[in-house]
Amino acid sequence: MILVTGAAGHLGANLVRRLLADGEDVRALLHTSRDAESIAGLKVDGLVGDLQDAELAAAAVRGCRHVYHCAAKVSTTYRSNAAIFGANVIGTRNLLRACLRERVGKVVVTGSFSATGIVPGGASTEEDPFNPLLQHLPYGFTKAAVEHECLKAFAEGVPVVVAVSTAILGPWDFKPSRMGQVLIRFAARRIPAYVPGGFPFIAARDIVEGHLLAMRKGRPGQKYILETAFKTFDEIMDLYASVTGKPRPPLRIPPSVMSVAATAAGAIMPYVRPNADQLLTPAAIQILAMNRRADITKAKTELGFEPTSIEAAVHEAYDWFVGRGAISPGRARINAPRS
Numbered sequence: 122m123i124l125v126t127g128a129a130g131h132l133g134a135n136l137v138r139r140l141l142a143d144g145e146d147v148r149a150l151l152h153t154s155r156d157a158e159s160i161a162g163l164k165v166d167g168l169v170g171d172l173q174d175a176e177l178a179a180a181a182v183r184g185c186r187h188v189y190h191c192a193a194k195v196s197t198t199y200r201s202n203a204a205i206f207g208a209n210v211i212g213t214r215n216l217l218r219a220c221l222r223e224r225v226g227k228v229v230v231t232g233s234f235s236a237t238g239i240v241p242g243g244a245s246t247e248e249d250p251f252n253p254l255l256q257h258l259p260y261g262f263t264k265a266a267v268e269h270e271c272l273k274a275f276a277e278g279v280p281v282v283v284a285v286s287t288a289i290l291g292p293w294d295f296k297p298s299r300m301g302q303v304l305i306r307f308a309a310r311r312i313p314a315y316v317p318g319g320f321p322f323i324a325a326r327d328i329v330e331g332h333l334l335a336m337r338k339g340r341p342g343q344k345y346i347l348e349t350a351f352k353t354f355d356e357i358m359d360l361y362a363s364v365t366g367k368p369r370p371p372l373r374i375p376p377s378v379m380s381v382a383a384t385a386a387g388a389i390m391p392y393v394r395p396n397a398d399q400l401l402t403p404a405a406i407q408i409l410a411m412n413r414r415a416d417i418t419k420a421k422t423e424l425g426f427e428p429t430s431i432e433a434a435v436h437e438a439y440d441w442f443v444g445r446g447a448i449s450p451g452r453a454r455i456n457a458p459r460s
Contacts, residue, residue, distance in 0.1 A: 124148045124185040126172065126216065127192030128165075129156035131301070132231060132286065134293040135325045136189060136332060137165060150181050150192065159295045172212030175219070182219040189332055190216055190230045193267075195260060202259045209263035210270065217274035217281065225279070229335045230271050232285040232344055234321060234415060235261035235408075244414035247285070247344050268344065275342040283344035284328075284335040287415060290434040291325025292441035304438055307358075308365040308448040314372035319353040320408065321415040324434035327426075334424040345420040349428040353412075360432060364439045365448070 123140055127133040128149035140147050141163060148166040151157065160167055170177035172192060182188060194201075194208035213230065220228050235258065238249030251257075251265040271281045294301040300322075306312050323331075331347035339345060352360075355373075362369045420426040442448040 122146045122148055122166070122185045124150065124181055124188045126150040126181065126188070126190045127152075127231075129159035129295055130191055130193075131289050131291070131294050131296070131298045131325065132328055132332075133189075133191040134159050134295055135291065135329045136191065137163065138293065139329045139333070141165070148181065148185060152192065156295075159293075171208075172216050173207050175215045178212070178215040178219045179222070182216065182223045182225060185223070186226045187336060188216070188220055188225050188228045189336070190228060191332075193231065193233075193264070196258065205259050205263050206266075209260075210266045213267045214270050217270060217279055220281075221274060221277055221279050227336055227341070228274075228279060228281040229332050229339065230267065230281060230283050231332070232268060232283040233261070233264040234285055234287045234346065234413070236264035236268055237285060237346065237415075239411070239413065244416035245346070246416045247346055247419055271344075272342065280341035282335045282339035282341060284332050284339070285344055285346040286328055287321035287323045287346075287348045289325055289328055290322055290431060290438055292437045293325065294438060294441065297442075297447075301438060301442070304361060304365075304435070305442060305447050307361045307370075308367055308439075308442075310367055312370045314374050315354055315358055315370050316374055316410070317354055318408075318410045319351055319356075319412045321348040321350070321413065322352050322357075322431050322434075323347055323349045324429055324431060325437070326434070327428050331420060331424070331426050334420075334426055338424050340423065343423075345424060345426070346415050346417050347420055347426065348415040348417050349434070350431050351414055352431060360435050364435050 123145050125133050125137050125147060128137050129151050137147055137149050137160065148168060149160050151167065151169045152171060154169050168181055172178045190213060192212060194205050196205055236251050237245045238251055239245065240249055268283055271283055275281050288300060289298060290300055303312065327349045328347055335345055358369045417426065439448065443450050
């Protein structure tokens with residue numbers, strides 16, 4: 122049996138389907154019963170609960186030879202710090218302790234590029250340390266703490282590997298993710314403006330393959346950065362335009378100006394639309410403006426990781442959202458490249 126935590130998330134949903142296609146027996150851990158749609162119709166051992174409950178963590182791990190820990194609370198705001206810490210750090214600690222007691226054969230924990238050291242003007246590697254003296258989002262601090270928990274568990278005997286994710290694009294995006302929401306709104310022509318900048322992106326199929334490679338070949342106690350390609354937001358907007366058949370947003374606003382608008386929106390939205398998710402927060406704008414680069418030499422050399430295509434991933438995401446009815450097909454869509 123193989124456990125996948127966060128099975129309703131973008132990575133988890135893709136990983137569960139790949140493991141099933143490979144003939145594996147899968148236990149899928151969901152956070153709440155509202156996530157049941159993500160595993161509907163699949164032959165999995167479904168389990169619902171919060172890893173902050175140590176007994177639940179023990180039950181989830183019991184009888185499993187491998188564990189993929191994909192569950193996390195992702196945020197680009199400075200709110201809900203206690204919830205982010207509990208979900209990411211305490212949940213990971215409980216899971217790894219359960220893996221130690223159950224003598225799980227190997228664990229792959231999903232890391233975040235936000236917990237990797239920043240190299241101004243260069244590409245970050247696994248050797249670049251996270252600097253806690255810089256300004257980071259609470260999410261970044263918790264993911265750095267997650268890596269610390271992994272090293273503690275490794276020192277105690279847990280064969281754990283960290284597979285570092287960048288921004289995922291692709292299908293089976295149930296929540297949906299921020300980039301999935303951008304694609305949906307783009308297709309509906311509800312993106313009036315965007316901010317220039319760039320970030321490392323990864324195709325859903327590639328992040329799944331990277332996790333499988335980390336399980337098979339990754340050295341315990343090590344982490345591996347996974348990326349398909351660096352893309353500027355200009356390139357992403359052009360790609361979304363070609364996929365949806367809709368025009369690119371008319372306004373390209375400098376980060377400094379957009380940040381002011383995003384700050385104002387962030388102050389107003391909790392009162393006007395308390396349940397709405399602000400896609401472009403000031404912190405997200407700052408991240409894009411940094412144009413961070415990733416060096417995936419280690420993953421290529423040690424794991425044999427070979428990235429595919431961001432373009433194909435966006436087409437696959439588009440097709441999936443169309444199939445769900447979240448996007449109405451565009452009239453002028455260009456044929457999709459396939460990996």
